Amino acid sequence: xxxxxxxxxxxxxxxxxxxxxxxxxxxxxxxxxxxxxxxxxxxxxxxxxxxxxxxxxxxxxxxxxxxxxxxxxxxxxxxxxxxxxxxxxxxxxxxxxx
Amino acid sequence: xxxxxxxxxxxxxxxxxxxxxxxxxxxxxxxxxxxxxxxxxxxxxxxxxxxxxxxxxxxxxxxxxxxxxxxxxxxxxxxxxxxxxxxxxxxxxxxxxxxxxxxxxxxxxxxxxxxxxxxxxxxxxxxxxxxxxxxxxxxxxxxxxxxxxxxxxxxxxxxxxxxxxxxxxxxxxxxxxxxxxxxxxxxxxxxxxxxxxxxxxxxxxxxxxxxxxxxxxxxxxxxxxxxxxxxxxxxxxxxxxxxxxxxxxxxxxxxxxxxxxxxxxxxxxxxxxxxxxxxxxxxxxxxxxxxxxxxxxxxxxxxxxxxxxxxxxxxxxxxxxxxxxxxxxxxxxxxxxxxxxxxxxxxxxxxxxxxxxxxxxxxxxxxxxxxxxxxxxxxxxxx
Ligand SMILES: Nc1ncnc2c1ncn2[C@@H]1O[C@H](COP(=O)(O)OP(=O)(O)OP(=O)(O)O)[C@@H](O)[C@H]1O
Ligand SMILES: [Mg+2]
Numbered sequence: 001x002x003x004x005x006x007x008x009x010x011x012x013x014x015x016x017x018x019x020x021x022x023x024x025x026x027x028x029x030x031x032x033x034x035x036x037x038x039x040x041x042x043x044x045x046x047x048x049x050x051x052x053x054x055x056x057x058x059x060x061x062x063x064x065x066x067x068x069x070x071x072x073x074x075x076x077x078x079x080x081x082x083x084x085x086x087x088x089x090x091x092x093x094x095x096x097x098x
Numbered sequence: 099x100x101x102x103x104x105x106x107x108x109x110x111x112x113x114x115x116x117x118x119x120x121x122x123x124x125x126x127x128x129x130x131x132x133x134x135x136x137x138x139x140x141x142x143x144x145x146x147x148x149x150x151x152x153x154x155x156x157x158x159x160x161x162x163x164x165x166x167x168x169x170x171x172x173x174x175x176x177x178x179x180x181x182x183x184x185x186x187x188x189x190x191x192x193x194x195x196x197x198x199x200x201x202x203x204x205x206x207x208x209x210x211x212x213x214x215x216x217x218x219x220x221x222x223x224x225x226x227x228x229x230x231x232x233x234x235x236x237x238x239x240x241x242x243x244x245x246x247x248x249x250x251x252x253x254x255x256x257x258x259x260x261x262x263x264x265x266x267x268x269x270x271x272x273x274x275x276x277x278x279x280x281x282x283x284x285x286x287x288x289x290x291x292x293x294x295x296x297x298x299x300x301x302x303x304x305x306x307x308x309x310x311x312x313x314x315x316x317x318x319x320x321x322x323x324x325x326x327x328x329x330x331x332x333x334x335x336x337x338x339x340x341x342x343x344x345x346x347x348x349x350x351x352x353x354x355x356x357x358x359x360x361x362x363x364x365x366x367x368x369x370x371x372x373x374x375x376x377x378x379x380x381x382x383x384x385x386x387x388x389x390x391x392x393x394x395x396x397x398x399x400x401x402x403x404x405x406x407x408x409x410x411x412x413x414x415x416x417x418x419x420x421x422x423x424x425x426x427x428x429x430x431x432x433x434x435x436x437x438x439x440x441x442x443x444x445x446x447x448x449x450x451x452x453x454x455x456x457x458x459x460x461x462x463x464x465x466x467x468x469x470x471x472x473x474x475x476x477x478x479x480x481x
Binding site for chain 1 (some may be wrong): 138382411412479
């Protein structure tokens with residue numbers, strides 16, 4: 001589980017459904033917020049032990065959007081979605097591998 | 099600068115074939131720019147890690163000065179350097195010395211200079227509750243960091259229930275000429291604990307009414323010498339004693355130890371808040387007794403439904419530095435005074451602690467090398 005110790009140099013809303021992150025590695029990554037919701041890594045959406053998805057991605061409408069995005073420590077971001085879901089901790093490691 | 103040109107050079111056939119002129123420092127530095135620090139995501143030349151570069155007819159020598167001792171990436175960086183210089187060296191021997199220095203030296207109280215002046219990182223190992231494996235963690239992390247090449251000391255701050263001496267069996271401490279205590283070493287790790295003193299000795303030490311005084315003596319009157327890490331094993335709980343220790347010791351950072359069952363985070367929250375109030379950065383969480391590896395299969399059985407470490411990590415935004423399995427060899431090793439990481443390095447618990455130490459060193463490296471560009475406090479409202 002060696003984390004790569006990524007850091008965020010810039011993070012912003014690119015367009016209506018894209019979040020872009022500029023990493024310290026120099027890479028800029030565009031992330032689709034609907035995909036982020038479908039891939040939520042929280043315990044309710046992803047089985048903690050088997051790492052198998054519990055959430056059915058088809059149950060998420062394309063209209064889902066974040067309300068707000070916050071830094072969590074120095075290693076993850078938290079996203080509050082407009083469907084009420086807010087428990088996902090998206091680690092930098094996880095995000096960079098999407 | 100640094101070129102070696104004596105008359106003897108001309109006699110011997112030049113070792114640099116197919117190149118114009120002698121090998122330049124800039125050529126070496128340019129080549130080394132291909133080597134990245136995997137933790138900091140920048141090349142080691144830009145980071146200013148290359149020191150004392152010397153080039154001669156037969157030798158290329160330099161130091162790579164990393165931000166953290168016991169850097170888990172040390173060997174990798176060294177090998178990368180060797181491989182990018184291989185073609186340029188023209189038969190010269192390449193000598194790389196790996197060193198470590200912290201860029202920011204903590205301002206330290208003049209009273210502590212003699213004892214702690216050469217201690218680079220002081221790390222608190224704390225928890226919300228007792229019995230979660232702090233002392234086991236302190237001991238094994240100390241030996242794991244030591245195995246990674248760091249100079250390590252343990253200060254057992256559990257004055258009334260010291261368990262480090264049982265886990266390591268040190269000799270009694272001596273005094274030096276300045277009447278400072280010399281911490282005994284066990285397999286290369288320096289140790290100070292209330293448990294090292296005879297009843298008479300304790301009486302002298304405990305003359306002061308407060309545990310804080312003892313800690314102050316351990317901090318001020320022990321000749322720790324040069325250390326990369328001094329780990330402080332905290333007493334259980336989150337009361338005044340813990341606060342006093344945290345205020346007295348010039349802590350660089352703290353780690354929190356928890357178990358999967360520790361679901362009530364009230365005490366942990368208190369501990370976290372204490373460190374936050376004192377502006378001591380929290381490096382992360384070590385979850386002990388996390389899972390079980392049975393004899394028959396190598397599978398990790400997570401026998402607890404939920405994870406206290408993960409809950410803690412989520413609530414406070416702390417990375418999980420390691421998850422330590424339930425491992426009988428950790429218990430036996432502690433009882434026999436033979437730390438598992440040192441004496442049974444292949445036990446599942448030892449392997450987990452070794453990885454945990456590497457994570458800890460990485461997190462410290464990030465903390466020590468504050469990247470000005472990195473954003474830690476963003477808040478985006480989606481439009
Ligand atoms: N990973 C583990 N697997 C099995 N047993 C463990 C593990 N870690 C610790 N133990 C055992 O749990 C007990 C408590 O551990 P330890 O003394 O390290 O905890 P502590 O937090 O320092 O306790 P205290 O609060 O009393 O200082 C010990 O008997 C120890 O051997
Ligand atoms: Mg203890």
